[in-house]
Amino acid sequence: MLQISPDKIAHIIIRAREYDSGVNPWAHSGSRPQHGVQSELRDFIATLNEDEQASLVAVMWIGRESFEPEELEEAIQTARIERTTPTEDYLMGEPRLADLLEAGLEALGISPEDAEDDLNPSV
Numbered sequence: 520m521l522q523i524s525p526d527k528i529a530h531i532i533i534r535a536r537e538y539d540s541g542v543n544p545w546a547h548s549g550s551r552p553q554h555g556v557q558s559e560l561r562d563f564i565a566t567l568n569e570d571e572q573a574s575l576v577a578v579m580w581i582g583r584e585s586f587e588p589e590e591l592e593e594a595i596q597t598a599r600i601e602r603t604t605p606t607e608d609y610l611m612g613e614p615r616l617a618d619l620l621e622a623g624l625e626a627l628g629i630s631p632e633d634a635e636d637d638l639n640p641s642v
Contacts (some may be wrong), residue, residue, distance in 0.1 A: 521578070521627070522570035522595070528578060528620055529634035531610075534560040535617035557611070564607035572606040573598040575620075579610065582623030591627065 538556040567575065577594035580586045586594040602609075610616055621631040 521574045521591070523567065523574040523578075525624065525629050525631075525634035527567070527571065528575065528624060529631060531560065531564065531575070532617045532620050532631060533635060534563065535620070539614075539617065561607045561611055564610055565605065567606070569599070573602075576602075576606060576610070578623035578627070579613065579616065579619045580623070581626050582619035582621065588626045588628075 534556055538560055564572070564575070573595045576598035577586065577591060580594050580598070581588055581591065586597075613619065624631045624634070
């Protein structure tokens, strides 16, 4: 069972897409938008508890097809055991993070679009 809410994963997906695109709609003019999004995303992941971080990594691995959806518990346990670097550094080093998290959620039967819509009701 996931130890992180789909809304938190959706938040990470949205921010990862902003970072990848270099667009931050909340940045003040003249600021360094990409750096701001990167810092916010890194800080958000860093503040997750260990269970949430392990679940987040497991979802990414399922999206990458390193694990099957039915191996979720094994993926979470592996993420806990094999953690050698801060989770935020590990995930920020993944160039397709948003895509992999979306694919992982979909494989687990969770709609990433519904979770993202919950965060952006005006969309």
